[in-house]
Amino acid sequence: MKEKFTGANWNENEDLYTQTFYEQNLSQFWRPEDISLQADLNVWNILPKDVKDAYAKNLQVLTFLDTYQGDIGMPVVSRSMGNDDHQKKSVLNFMAAMENAVHAKSYSNIFMTYLNNDEIRDLFIWGEENQHLQEILRIIVSKYQDLDKLTYERNYGIKKYKDIDFKVAQFKAMVASVYLESCLFYSGFYYPLWFYGQGKLMQAGEIINLILRDESVHGLYVGRLAQDLYEGFNDELKAKLKTFTIELLEELYEHKIALIEEIYDEVGLSHDVKIFVRYNANKALMNLGFEAHFPYEEVNPVVLNGLNTETKTMDNFSMKGNGYQKMKSESLKDEDFFFEEEKING
Template sequence: MTETYKAINWNRIEDMIDKLTWEKLVEQFWTDTRIPLSNDLSDWNKLSLDEKDMIAKVFGGLTLLDTLQSQDGIESLKKHSRTQHEEAVYNNIEFMESMHAKSYSAIFSTLNTKSEIDDIFDWTHSNPMLQKKAQIINAVYQEGTELQKKVASVFLESFLFYSGFYAPLRYLGNSKLTNVAEIIKLILRDESVHGTYIGYKFQIGFNQLTESEQEEMKNWTYDLLFKLYENEMAYTSYLYDSIGWTESVGTFLRYNANKALQNLGFDPLFPDTAEDVDPIIMNGISTGTSNHDFFSQVGNGYLVGMVESMSDNDYVEWFS
């Protein structure tokens, strides 16, 4: 007998978090074409060659990671969807990761020449540290268990992106490249929801494991974080040593590694807290976005998810 194809019914929701997340993501939909990036050209032209090189590599690296997430990461998670609504949310996330990757090309086309853009992408294809972190994450996507894939995704969304996010947030704090930073803040807002949602789905599966299985999963998670952190600090040093920002970026990374762990329901690993992060950077995260109010509430402001180990009720409150 031919299997009956099942239509998705949004009037019968098994997990209300799926519906809340879908609505949140739709509410904050945006496109890069609405941001006036050309207004940043005067700031760009005043930067040193070292700064321009750093920014180009930062956005090249972010492009590669968003490409990985949109082409392989979310697709690997969809295979384990528990409901049709969960799969629909992943479809939304997958599209926005493609939007993020495209937005960096919009920045490149505004600030860089064609030959410079070609050089940036050549660099992303050959830099060993950037390629290593992509390979580590993708190996989990291709070969890991359902929960391991969710851990890798949360680490990518809530930790690895932040070595790149640091630079535009710092320039924003000094009133430079404000439109470029506007795109980063919109991306940050998306990634906050993505990391929270996937972390929540991880916790559902984790709580169904036996005690020994949970301990094994925790150990695997912290081992993966150590491996990624070691490589990420080498990558950070490569990007930022020449302009003296490496130590500050490292603090920001450790803070966000802790947030990633909390998204998964685990205890923080590093001693770094929000108080240790450069206040200019924290202000850039929490300050409202500019007045690009082109869809409903898009651009009206946000606070990157202050997500602890959250229960269902906490998650509902965060989205209200």
Template sequence: MAKEYIAINWNNIEDAIDKATWEKLTEQFWLDTRIPLSNDLDDWRQMDQQEKDLVGLVFGGLTLLDTVQSQDGMSALKEDIRTQHEEAVLNNIEFMESVHAKSYSSIFETLNAPKEIEAIFEWTNTNEFLQYKAQRINNIYQTGTPLQKKIASVFLETFLFYSGFYTPLYYLGHNKLINVAEIIKLILRDESVHGTYIGYKFQVAFNELNADEQAEIKAWMYDLLYELYENEEKYTHELYDGVGWTDSVLTFLRYNANKALMNLGQDPLFPDTADDVSPVVMNGISTSTSNHDFFSQVGNGYRLGQVEVMDDNDYDI
């Protein structure tokens, strides 16, 4: 028997968060092609080779994780939707994850020679710590329960990306690579919505479980976080020991791991708070929107609707 299709009706909303998230994401729509990355070339030429190598590697790692999220993550989550509107929101997220992945290639194209780009992707596709977290998350997407998939997605969006985000935020705090940072701030703004939305969907299902079932999934969640953090420590040491930022990056990671748990409605695991994070990096997150003209160069201040800058409250539904 042929499948019966049901037309999606946005005038009959089952969950108001679906509609609110759709509107937020569409208002925030952006493309990397509107950011004048070439304006950062003067800063780039003044950086030493170690700094340039670090920038290339962190963006290579971010590209890989966004690829996982766009190719496998959202399709896995769509298997367990509650409403047609939820699927529409996940379609939007899936597309924007592809935009994020492409935006790093725009950065490479502007800053790096072709042979350098090849080397970055060769490192990205073979690095054991990057591959571990990509494969671990994807394995959950392919074999996990609906709740486990949502946990993996939130951990990826709100925790694992941040070892890479630290670098451009650090340079932004020192008034360098400002247009590259514009892209990162746009991505951060998207990821904050993605993490809170998927975390909310987790909480809806989690609250339907009995006490024993909740205890079981919480134990699994915290075990996974410990496992991912252990791998992230090794990845951070490999990237940042040479420039001496490792301890600061790990503090930033622990802070964002707590944010991921908050998105899932759970208690923080680590003692680190915003006060412990480098103020230079925190300032990069909270910097107000740049005043770019919509019809010329565009940064995270441009609007298709009323767009807000990400702040700590964006992590909460």
């Protein structure tokens, strides 16, 4: 049978929420060069070596996660969408472009400002050789690869292809993606936010806040896609996949804890960072439509203070460099994510 090609028709809503996520993603677009980092050097230059070391290693963890989310995570989820899901694909592709071209590039900009070439090279080698970071990526990326193989089988009519296997792999890849977006990043975000909450390393803190704002939208969107998929499964499969979701979290959490201790023990913050990660693990589960796994704990108020809910960077008098003027962007509010029929069509 001849393949039929279809065009992206933005005049019609593909579903109840994708066009809202499209608007949100594009309105908060930014470039790494929007934020000049020079002003941070006064503080950076007088920090003790172990503090600098922990700060840089955190950004390196974030770099690795963003690299693979951009190179494989988002693109694989995007191409697994149905052939006519052009709007969904466009939103996922846009998010994919942000991960590496904007987020990973921003971490490199911070490295280029704070560190010399040898230090940067050593930092990348540290990431390549870090057992726990590598293990976390191996777990996440394997879910993307499993899905990609089945997407290939679907698209190219391979005989052994089974639709249910494909859907299960798609769900698992989305769960991995949401864990990365809504939980795994947060041990890395913690330290820059901790400084920002105390008025230090403000430019890097602004960058982290912009990245965090993107990742929270990414986690919500992929989580929503995962929920839609989950709804289509029978009860037996639902129970199995719920167990998978918790077991995957526990597996990732174990490596995350080891990585946190490796980086944060030196500066005495491991205990607090673990709380922050558990708090965000619960948020990831919420994005997937599941209940919290860890008991509620208070997050360090200094770090909450570092969460820039006002999005200072997006006004004319912010600390960002003299780039172009972007379109106006609003902070997300909870009510932005209730997708009722009237709101979408109204």
